[in-house]
Amino acid sequence: MDTFVLVVVIGVALFFTYTNGFHDSANAIATSISTRALTPKAALAMAAVMNLAGAFLGSGVAQTVSKGLIATPAGGHGMAILFAALVGAIVWNLTTWYFGLPSSSSHALFGGLVGAALAGSVTVHWSGVLDKIIIPMVLSPVVGLIVGYLVMVVILWIFRRVNPHKAKRGFRAAQTVSAAAMALGHGLQDAQKTMGVVVMALTISGTQSGNSIPIWVKIVTALMLSLGTYAGGWRIMRTLGRKIIELDPPQGFASETTSAAILYITSYIFKAPISTTHVITSSIMGVGATKRVKAVRWGVAKNIVLGWFITMPAAAAVAAVVYGIVDLAV
Known part of the structure; x- marks a missing residue:
């Protein structure tokens, strides 16, 4: 037994990872598809490969998840807690995917x-x-907004004398690289979160000791x-690629480059599990604001941000109910 x-x-943890993948695929490729830098099929294939590669690049985030958030419970009691936590995260992922809301799979899991x-x-x-969840959750979108704005300002200044049509063609090609970097960062961050949960399950069951991640x-x-x-999560791609702002290739490149840099820094330096969704969405807002403030559809942005703050308590509530059901059943 x-x-x-x-x-x-x-198995439930792996299913959560699957929902994380199609829920968050928009993070890496929505801007590239919306600017026509990549075809949808090519973008999805590239993102899948880079997600796969990124998952093997580190373990700091996984260790934070496995030992830094909750005490490791023992036996069947612990398994019930992990099961309930994963179900709560999956329910929130599927709900927000249905409504096309780019919420955070990561914070659904933490909640x-x-x-x-x-x-x-x-x-x-x-x-x-x-330290590892709430502060990064608040700071990372602010950093994404500011850095995205500044990166776009620098790009506009450097290429101010270049023919706009020629510049867009060049940035459309450059987006292939920036989208790949973003997908690699997504794999680096999000795969490790599920690895941390699986390691907890192995530890609770007595299958292994310590926090090392088996190959x-x-x-x-x-x-x-x-x-x-x-x-692919097409509902969310439409929100990120079109509904916040109509992106052009330079803006897409700036937002992806900004997001990828933040993901790498937080993974390797701070070992903090941040949300790829929060970072790319705020970067898009910052980049779009350089065009003119009203170019960003702030009503859509407001609904997205509200969803961010609801994610953890909503997933927590579902997980608590599921735990109660499991506890009664056994």
Whole structure:
């Protein structure tokens, strides 16, 4: 029975990774598709491959998730908490995908972990939640907005005397590189979050000790994220690629480059699990504001930001309910 429960929890974790992939595929490629730098099929294939590669580039974020947010609960009680947390995150992912809202799969997972832990009377490391989740959640969009704006200003200044049509052709080609960098950063950040949960499941079951990530966990998590990415989340792509602002190739390049840089810095230097959704969305807003402030559809942006703040408590509430159901059932 213990082995069966472990397999079920890991299976649900991999399904979460799949939903993460198709929910967040828009983060890496929506701008490239909207500017016609890449065809949808080529963009999805590229993003899937780069997500796969990015998953093998680090482990700092996974370790933060596996040991920095909640105390590791024991036995079947712990498995019930992980199961409930994952279900809460999946429900929120599917709900926001249905409405085309680019919310954070990462914060849905964190909210699920906290909600299930509280429902199961497991210690929550609030200092870790504050330092590694809440502060980066608030700061990363602000940084994305400001840096995106500044990068676009620099691009406009450098290319101020270049023929606009020629510049757009060049940036359309450059977007192939910036979109790939963004997809690599997405794999680096988001695959590790599920790896951290799987490591928790292995530790709770007694299958392994310590926080090292087995190679098979890296492989299957990376593959599921990549498959989900290739499935594509078209509803959210329309929101990011068109509804916030009509992007041109230089703007697309600036937003992708900004986002990729932030993802790498937070992964390697701070080991903080930030949201790729928050970063790319705020970068698009910052880049768009250089055109003119009213060019950004701030009403759409407002709804997106509200969704960001709802994500963690909503996923936490679902996870708590699921934990209660599982606890009664067993």
